[in-house]
Every structure is written in C-alpha cells, then in structure tokens.
Amino acid sequence: MKNKVLYENSQKCVDDVIDKVGKKIILGIPLGLGKPNNFVNQLYEKVKNNPELDLQILTALTLEKPIPESEIENRLMGPILERLFGDFPDLEYLIDLRKNRLPSNVTITEFYTKAGSFLKQPHVQHNYISSNYTHVCRDIINAGINVAGQLIAKKDFGNKTLYSASCNADTTLELGRRMRQEQEKGRKIAIVGQVNDNLPFMYGDAVVEQDNFDFILDNPEYNFKLFGSPRQPVSTADYLIGLYAGTLIKDGGTLQIGIGALGDALVYNLIQRHEKNDVYRSVLNRFNIDEEYGSLINSIGGTDSFDKGLYGSTEMFVEGFLHLYKRGIIKRRVYDNYKIQKLLNEDKISEKITPSSFVSMLDNGLINKKLSDKDFDLLQKYGVFKEELKFEDGYIINGLKTIKADFTNEDNISKVVDNCLSDHLKHGVILHGSFFIGSSDFYEDLRNFPEDEARLINMTGVDYVNQLYGSEELKRVQRKDARFINTGMKATLSGAIVSDGLDNGLVVSGVGGQYNFVTMAHALEDGRSIIMIKSTRTKDAKVISNILFNYGHITIPRHLRDIVVTEYGIADLYGRSDKQIIASLLNITDSRFQKKLLKKAKKAKKIEPDYKIPDRFRSNYPQKLEEKIDSYKKGSYKKDGLFPIFPFGCDLTKEELIIAGSLKQFKHNMKAKKISYKHLKTAYKEVPSQAGLYLERLKLDTPCSIKEKIMQKIVVYALLSGGKI
Numbered sequence: 001m002k003n004k005v006l007y008e009n010s011q012k013c014v015d016d017v018i019d020k021v022g023k024k025i026i027l028g029i030p031l032g033l034g035k036p037n038n039f040v041n042q043l044y045e046k047v048k049n050n051p052e053l054d055l056q057i058l059t060a061l062t063l064e065k066p067i068p069e070s071e072i073e074n075r076l077m078g079p080i081l082e083r084l085f086g087d088f089p090d091l092e093y094l095i096d097l098r099k100n101r102l103p104s105n106v107t108i109t110e111f112y113t114k115a116g117s118f119l120k121q122p123h124v125q126h127n128y129i130s131s132n133y134t135h136v137c138r139d140i141i142n143a144g145i146n147v148a149g150q151l152i153a154k155k156d157f158g159n160k161t162l163y164s165a166s167c168n169a170d171t172t173l174e175l176g177r178r179m180r181q182e183q184e185k186g187r188k189i190a191i192v193g194q195v196n197d198n199l200p201f202m203y204g205d206a207v208v209e210q211d212n213f214d215f216i217l218d219n220p221e222y223n224f225k226l227f228g229s230p231r232q233p234v235s236t237a238d239y240l241i242g243l244y245a246g247t248l249i250k251d252g253g254t255l256q257i258g259i260g261a262l263g264d265a266l267v268y269n270l271i272q273r274h275e276k277n278d279v280y281r282s283v284l285n286r287f288n289i290d291e292e293y294g295s296l297i298n299s300i301g302g303t304d305s306f307d308k309g310l311y312g313s314t315e316m317f318v319e320g321f322l323h324l325y326k327r328g329i330i331k332r333r334v335y336d337n338y339k340i341q342k343l344l345n346e347d348k349i350s351e352k353i354t355p356s357s358f359v360s361m362l363d364n365g366l367i368n369k370k371l372s373d374k375d376f377d378l379l380q381k382y383g384v385f386k387e388e389l390k391f392e393d394g395y396i397i398n399g400l401k402t403i404k405a406d407f408t409n410e411d412n413i414s415k416v417v418d419n420c421l422s423d424h425l426k427h428g429v430i431l432h433g434s435f436f437i438g439s440s441d442f443y444e445d446l447r448n449f450p451e452d453e454a455r456l457i458n459m460t461g462v463d464y465v466n467q468l469y470g471s472e473e474l475k476r477v478q479r480k481d482a483r484f485i486n487t488g489m490k491a492t493l494s495g496a497i498v499s500d501g502l503d504n505g506l507v508v509s510g511v512g513g514q515y516n517f518v519t520m521a522h523a524l525e526d527g528r529s530i531i532m533i534k535s536t537r538t539k540d541a542k543v544i545s546n547i548l549f550n551y552g553h554i555t556i557p558r559h560l561r562d563i564v565v566t567e568y569g570i571a572d573l574y575g576r577s578d579k580q581i582i583a584s585l586l587n588i589t590d591s592r593f594q595k596k597l598l599k600k601a602k603k604a605k606k607i608e609p610d611y612k613i614p615d616r617f618r619s620n621y622p623q624k625l626e627e628k629i630d631s632y633k634k635g636s637y638k639k640d641g642l643f644p645i646f647p648f649g650c651d652l653t654k655e656e657l658i659i660a661g662s663l664k665q666f667k668h669n670m671k672a673k674k675i676s677y678k679h680l681k682t683a684y685k686e687v688p689s690q691a692g693l694y695l696e697r698l699k700l701d702t703p704c705s706i707k708e709k710i711m712q713k714i715v716v717y718a719l720l721s722g723g724k725i
Helices: 010-021 037-048 071-085 092-098 122-127 133-142 174-184 236-246 261-275 277-286 289-300 319-326 338-345 355-363 373-381 410-419 440-447 472-478 514-523 578-587 591-603 622-630 654-671 678-682 689-697 706-721
Strands: 024-028 054-059 106-110 147-157 160-164 190-195 215-217 254-256 311-316 390-392 395-398 401-404 431-435 457-459 482-487 490-492 528-532 536-539 542-545 563-566 569-572
Touching: 010 024, 010 037, 010 190, 010 215, 024 037, 037 054, 037 092, 037 106, 037 147, 037 190, 071 654, 071 706, 092 106, 106 122, 133 174, 147 174, 236 261, 236 289, 236 528, 236 563, 236 622, 261 277, 261 319, 261 482, 277 289, 289 569, 311 319, 319 431, 319 440, 338 472, 355 410, 401 410, 482 514, 514 528, 542 591, 569 578, 578 591, 654 689, 654 706, 678 706, 689 706
Parallel strands: 024 054, 024 147, 054 106, 147 190, 190 215, 254 311, 254 482, 311 431, 431 457, 482 528, 528 563
Antiparallel strands: 147 160, 390 395, 395 401, 536 542, 563 569
C-alpha cells in the first residue's frame, strides 16, 4: 500500500469510509457509466447486513443488463449478454429493488431513469427527485451528501500519476468543490475514486490529482468490462426525422444531440450530406423538403457539405460525435479566450498563424502594441509565438536575437513576423462534453486515441456545458449558430413538449438537461432548439398520436416553443401565434389523427372554424413514407444501401437479428390477438430445413422435452409467419 489514500480491498475501503463519515451514509454516484460498482456493492452489502447503518443512494440512470422474459429469450440473449457485458458487475441494490426486497435502511433516489423502466416500481416513483441537471449538484448537497463515489481512469506522466473522471466529470468538479466547502463548515465527507483500467483516460477539466480524493480503490481485480450500451435499430420514421433535423444545422455552427435511434439517424444524415451530397439532395427532393422548408433551411441551416465543420457542446458525448469527427464534420475548434474566439468567428484571423493574423491581433486589441508579460504569455500559450522564445524587460529573445516588443514601430512587427511566429493556434477543442456512454467499440476507440487527438475533447461539468452562466461572454462566442437537438415523447397543439413523465404523475425518465438546452437556445441570439418526436406510438397493438391537443404534464412549457420535427416535416413555432402553432403542428401530424385534433382546436376557438389542413399534408401515413423511401425513379434507396437498420454496426449476428425480429413480431401479434397458440398446431407438418440454423443457435434443433418442443414450434411459426424461412 503506497499511502493511506490508496486501497486494494473494497471491504477495508468501505469500513474506513464509514469510520470517517458515520453510520448515516448519503452516497452520491454519477449518472450512467461512472458508478464505482465494486465499492457500491460492498457498501450496500455492509448496510444490508447491519440495521444500525442507514444508506441513501442519490444517482441517475442506473445501468442494468437486459433481463430475458422467457426461456426462449434467455436462450437467445445469453450469448449476446456475455459478449456485450462480460464481467460487468450488477449493482446489488438494483437487483433487490427489482425484486422488491430492498432493506428498510436503504433508500434509492434517482434524478433520471432509463426510459419507462421503473413505471411500476413504487420505491423509485416515491423517491424520484425532478431536477434540471444543472441543479442536481445543489440538490445533492442540500440532501446532505457525505460520500461521493466515482469510477476513474489513471495515467502515469513521468514520475507523476494523474487521474481522470473520464465519463463523468461532475464528481471531481462542481460537486467536489461544493463538498469541500461543506467539509470546511464541519460536515464529515469522503470522496472515493475506483480505478478501472478499461475506462478511457479523457482530458480537459476531467484530469485531477490524487489529493482530490480521500480514498482511491485500485486493484486489477476491479477492472471490469464497461457497460456496452446495445445499439438500437433505426426505422424509416427515425431516418426521416433525422433528415429533416439535419437540414437545420448550419456549417460552422454548434451541435448538441442525445443518445438513441433518433440521434443515430441524425448523424447518419449529416454524414450523407457531407460525403454523398448528390444522393442526399435527391432524397431531399424526393420528400419535397427544399420546396416546403427552403426558406427556413436557408435562414438557419443548410444542405451543403461541411466546409468549416461543427463544434460539439453537449451534455452527453454520444458515439455519433465520434463518427462525425472521423468523417471530418466535427472539426471546428474553439478556444478558451474570448478575444481569440471572437476574431476567429469574424474571420479576422484563422487557426493558421500568418503575418496578417498577427497584425489583426494587434489592430483588434488582443494584445497591447507595447507588449506586456501577460501579452507574451498569451501569445505563447495559444501558439502564436514559438515555444522557445523568452521575454525579458520588454524584449523578445529568440536565441541570440532580441526584438524590442514595441509594435508602434513597423520594423519591430516585421522582425517578429520573420522570427517569432509559429504555425497554428494551440489548445483548441472540438467538443465539450459532460458524460458519455456507448458501445464497446466506442470505448475502444477512445482508449486508442492518440493523445493529441484525445486532448481535442474537453470533458467538463454540466455547469459549463448546459448553461451560459459563468464565462457567459466566452460561451456565447464559442456556441455560435447552436442547434440543441433533443428528443421528446409528445407535443401539444399549444407547442408544449412532454419528455419525462405521464399525466398521472408517473415518471418515465427525467428532465435531464433538456430544459437547460431549450432555455439556452432562446438566450443565444443565433441559437435554436429542435425537438424530435415520432408522430405516433403503439401501445397494446393500438396506434396513438404523440401530437395531442393538451396533456396533463409538460417538460417544456409553451412559451419556450421553438422547432418540432416529426417524420412528416418541420414545425417552426418560434414566436408564432396560437393558430399558427396549431396549423404547423397539424401539418406534421399523422393523418389518422388530424381531423379529430383540428375539431378540438376549432371547438376551443383556437383556429378559424373554416380552416382546412392543406392537401399536401393530408397524406401523412407511414406506408406513404415507406413507398417513397423504398422506390424512386432509379430504384430503391434501401436496396442501394441507404438507410440501413443499423447504420453504425450491430451487436447481433445476422441469425440473431432474424430470430429477435421474428419473436418480437410474434409477441406483438399475440397481444393483438391476431394469432393464438392454436395456430401452432396446424402451422406446419414438419420442421422446415431452413429453420435448422436458427434452432441450432437456440439449442432447440433436437428438443428433449415437451417444453422444448413447444418452444421449437413457437420459433418455427415466428420464422414462417415473418417470411424469414
């Protein structure tokens, strides 16, 4: 053991933490990937077996492996789960929570949950705290947090070891600062880091020294496989939403997106726009997008490839940003100096250092004409001046040459231009992010990043990314032409957005940072908020509209309305009147629900009694979209390789995809009562030979029991009815 901060044993670490803070432990652990599972499990086990202790866990988005619902699903998912999650340790408190056996001395409080996963869990619904992510730190402090736990990476730099908060920087930034303030007031606190060598070492504000932690648990036995988030299939509706939203992004601007199929669809379309612009434009023409929304697109977005590129300022650093970086789209660098950034925005300087750039810096007041120590340090820090230069008593020293740093004299400027300028600006970043989660491939890419590329990503706190407060002047020039793109569940005809809960009070997920980004879009002169919503959803085999007249719960109020996108188009609600909002949203509503919604609007006297939805918007049906995307003059977009179900790779084999899809459709048909188990008896006389590969994968090729024979029948019927064999 090197010193009292470092621990190899989780039990000893937990015991010492309890000795320090006392028997009432209020533990804060990060959203998603950053949870120190081994430490948390050891602490939970200790409390569970000791009624004298009391534990409250404050967290968000607790990750868990998918749980098979049947024996067939278990046979399918077993090998998949092993590939995706390996030795990832389940959180024991979550297992007990799911089984309703959480001890009375343990409380779990979530700020954000996996969408829909706890709708029927009373403990989570009772103890949920609704909060913007920028307020979570405050709320955790007010709740009395005395222990913070964090998964961390480490890296040796010569004789010094540094640590990185990597996927969640908040614990070591704002929360850590606030906890130390509480410590000064007398609160006993402990900040715990658990090292995992599989965690990518991320740079920027996430990098800290050992003394930021009171306890560091570091043992190779705890280097578990990171939770690999399964990739989601992308549907036609997803792709079209991403297609519409992608036209609203301006080259040279700023991008924020979230995780999931809609985010992947957006990224895919941006790549098409950049790399296959002729094909991209043909799709736009196929859906009359330029014709219908050309004015809006020309005003705030674009359809050309990305010359200047985009900068990412995003709460969640999703895998899509890495794809955009690799394809040369995320490439606009920003700098943590207001004057430099403003000059770049105004094209008065470029990242390449030229004589004219240096003169422009002088003329525009970046530095004084009589150079000071501070001016020299700034020029050297950002790569304007060469690293080897020195500054003494008003002179720039370059080896044996000295140049008077008085730039009221043109000769001195010429000498500096000839002897002192470097090649490019330094310390720019292409993305500010607060946390990340993705596939195993994503983590592998981040681990293998060369250091100079890894430093282009600054992992920082949500207090920096999610709001303008603090360094507002700088953030405004960095986040030019910002497009904050988020996902909603429903929209009302007044322009309000529902994203986190139901009208009966049940929590579906959480507010997260959505409200922050919407308000920030309104606060930025050239910013826009874009909410992506699927026009319908299916519940118990019944299709329901996600565009509603009103709803008993909202996440984003109507006065913060901006742009809403569905698979049927774009509704620009910015500054619009109520009747304009209603008309715009009806245009992008599924046509099966337009008539009823319009009738309600007329009854409420919110639109003219003789108003009619334009004919061109009255054929909003999913089959029409499929027809357009499946066939066009030259053939089929999908047959030509466009719009694949998994645009960025799939975690399942071809056979597993077919089995999973067939069983999903079978289950849907059973719920819809389109089939019954009686159909299985007469579906086929003998097992088709084409089913052999799929049955072998499920170990049902030679059933040995009545149960296995029934499962075999279900699988074969599902494959037959789905047209897969």
